[in-house]
């Protein structure tokens with residue numbers, strides 16, 4: 001039997017049209033979840049750590065809400081960019097550091113908040129979750145916005161819904177069409193993270209939920225629209 005695997009021309013044309021619309025009305029799936037983070041801040045707000053802070057999109061929002069915000073990223077160019085951006089803000093420290101080397105602030109019982117936005121899939125899952133557990137103060141929160149490998153029909157259904165909703169959100173958030181950059185370089189000259197630090201997501205949401213339940217008992221992991229899942233965990237008070 002001859003199994004035809006070629007996608008039908010109208011499907012390809014539709015996908016091209018959707019991609020073009022998305023490129024003209026771009027928006028950040030990561031930044032979209034900053035509101036989710038801000039709605040889940042812990043009660044005590046002495047210190048926050050943003051892991052893999054990149055260019056520092058979340059940092060300014062946390063600095064307005066915490067006494068001290070530490071940001072770490074393994075990419076020197078991103079750290080230089082973020083450090084320059086927050087050079088006048090005494091509450092913010094940006095460090096070039098791998099997550100595995102991060103320790104709780106000296107003399108403290110941990111960070112009141114640890115965040116990772118689009119970072120966890122670049123790390124080894126179980127060691128990263130265990131290390132995060134050791135960094136969060138009792139009663140503090142660990143909040144993750146992550147990317148996962150699509151595997152089940154449920155994953156596919158949520159992603160399909162996201163693909164259709166994506167241009168609608170783009171038109172609302174960014175109604176004026178832009179001309180997509182040909183080179184892929186950012187218009188503001190900000191650096192892109194080097195490929196060596198970036199990996200494709202290999203863990204599924206179900207696998208992440210199982211790992212989280214074991215390393216962070218009580219953690220809640222949920223599939224979200226727009227190609228992300230969320231993980232939230234509150235450290236038990238001892």
Ligand SMILES: C[S@@+](CC[C@H](N)C(=O)[O-])C[C@H]1O[C@@H](n2cnc3c(N)ncnc32)[C@H](O)[C@@H]1O
Pocket residue numbers: 030031051052053054055056057072073074075078097098099100116117118119122123193194197198
């Ligand atoms: C996709 S970017 C996300 C940046 C930012 N959180 C955002 O929402 O735009 C992933 C970031 O994780 C950083 N990263 C990768 N591995 C890391 C590690 N082991 N420790 C710290 N940062 C890491 C990369 O340098 C990159 O800046």
